[in-house]
Amino acid sequence: MRVAATMALVAVLLAACSDSPSPGKTQRHVFLIVMENHTPEQALSGPFMASLADKYGVAENYHAITHPSVPNYLALTSGSTWGVTDDSFHVLPRADLGTQLTKAGVTWRAYMEGMTTGQCIDSPTPYDPGHNPFAYYGGQCPPNVVPHDSLAADLAGDTPRFVWITPDDCHNTHDCDVSVGDDWLRREVAQITASKAFKSNGVLFITYDEDDSTADNRVLTIVVTPDLGHRTSAREYTHYSLLATIEDLLGVERLGQAKTASAMTDLIG
Structure with a gap:
């Protein structure tokens, strides 16, 4: 009886352990900031972005999918452009x-x-619904899409596992000078990297939706982690690679073209 009871207890403990997610999957937070319409050389003219590139990971052969903006945002969030070739709203x-x-x-x-709040399609400029891809899926925003003003409190409290950040059309450098976006990023990155969620093995990606309309469409993508330091990758990556990386980090299946894309494993640790 004692042997049977002991074996039963061991079985229960083993089952509990097997049902518990690994620490990496439960604790790693992923942050993504999407900027706009510049080549790597243009983006790196900002001193803060240049300092990030000197200190953290840089994907040197990273390309957007197409032009204009909207299909790139769709690629980043679904693994497909859905045949969209313009910046109009599509359900x-x-x-x-x-x-x-x-x-x-x-x-x-x-x-x-x-x-x-509640105006994910009709908010006034400099907000741009074309840079809010989550509004396209189903034709309206889920409750997870919130004004940027909510970020500071969430970073100080219960930070979501995945954080997507869209700056307005000035701060993302769509309509304003690179220096304006660079100053905004300095403040934004500082509050993210100071958070407990980031310090606990988090990862921050900063990318651009597309370049300035060249055929090459190479964009700057920086990977910020607490401990890995400076490194570069010459591997060919795209927005599908970034989506694949995010999905792998969050423990969900890959969508669309992300299924066959190479994850950015050499930059995330």
Whole structure:
């Protein structure tokens, strides 16, 4: 009887251990900031971005998918451009990263600068709904899409596992000089890297939706982690690679073209 009871207890303990996610999957937070419409050389003319490139990971052979902006945002969040070739609003199926994370029980929020509460399509400029891809899936924003003003409190408290950040059309350098976006990034990155969520093995990606309309469409993508320091990668990556990397980090299946993309494992640790 004692042997049987002991074996039963061991079985229960083993089952409990096997049902517990690994620390990396439960604790790693992923942050993504998407900037606008510049080549790597243009982006690096900002002293803060240049300092990040000197200190952290840089994907030197990273390319956007196409032109103009909207299909790149769709590629980043669903693994497909859905045949979209313009910057108009399109209602698409709910087959995106946000829907995927919600179904998997992974906490996430998208912070949209300039968006007013409940107005993810109609908020005034410098907010741009074309830079809010989550509004396209199902034709409206899920409750996870919130004004950027909510970010500071979330970083100080219960930070979602996945944080997407869209600056307004000035701070993302779409309509304003690189120096303006560089100053904004200095403040934004500082509050992210000071957070407990980032310090606990978090990872911050900063990328650009597209370059300045060249055929090459190479964009700057920086990977900031607490401990890895400066490194570069010459591997060919795209927005599908970044989506694949994010999905792998958050423990969900890959969507669309991300299924066959190379994850950015040499830059994330």
